[in-house]
Amino acid sequence: METEFTPFASLLGGGLIGLSAVILMASHGRVAGISGIVSRILPPAIDTKGLPQGLTFIAGLLLAAPLWFGFIGQAPVVTISSNMALLGLAGILVGFGAVLGNGCTSGHGVCGISRMSGRSMIATATFMTTGVVTVFILRHVVGG
């Protein structure tokens, strides 16, 4: 299914994500990596000291969609696969891979690249590549 190319909304939305990363660094000295923030408050070895901060950040994330709905009056377009087994597998791989590789799209892709981290550049290039290959197989080999 095609989606509309939205350079301006995407650039502006990206800017908001950047603003969030700068706020978190300025206030708590933390990198805004969502996989890190979420996984630190999960067992085993829960980061109890960082728990209140982590939960508050996640509360903010969860508030965004209802507020958006309240202001705009309609939910944003969300189309997602209806294959639940596939999404379950995708979830496990995303969670496992992000923690194993110390970061996801936000931690490596935004914050890491902004810090000119070599590790983050390698990680971002790697997940972009396997993502492209996976979608190619999913849509053009298996589903094609």
Next chain:
Amino acid sequence: MHFFSTLFAGLFFGSGLILSGMANPTKVQNFLDIFGTWDPSLAFVMGGAILVTAPGFWFVQKRSTPFFHDMFHLPTRNDIDARLVAGAAIFGIGWGLGGLCPGPAVTSLPFATSGVLVFVPAMLVGMSLAKLTALPSRKTIPA
């Protein structure tokens, strides 16, 4: 102030994801589908984020400490090891399969689409599993 800063950071992050279209898994998969229905929007999201974050981090780190904490927690490692590459590779496969990564997945939870309700618990299990496999080699377990 302490909690407001984190709450607003989360709120801006989620709003940015929704505004940029990244809460829509099909749009993310279309970015990765360069040989099909390619939608380059995600590159603009990363570009916009880096344009703000890079100078922002540089400016903030001219301070000796953050406003509400005693130190900056910056990743210090610069070695490229197998875990980093394997983890990123696995992450990318899951990202391609579902079109979701952790930020958009958590942000989309309130929409309660069945796909996200399956994806997020699975993601949390995956994270815990990775922590479990990583822990023993780094920490000594008390007897």
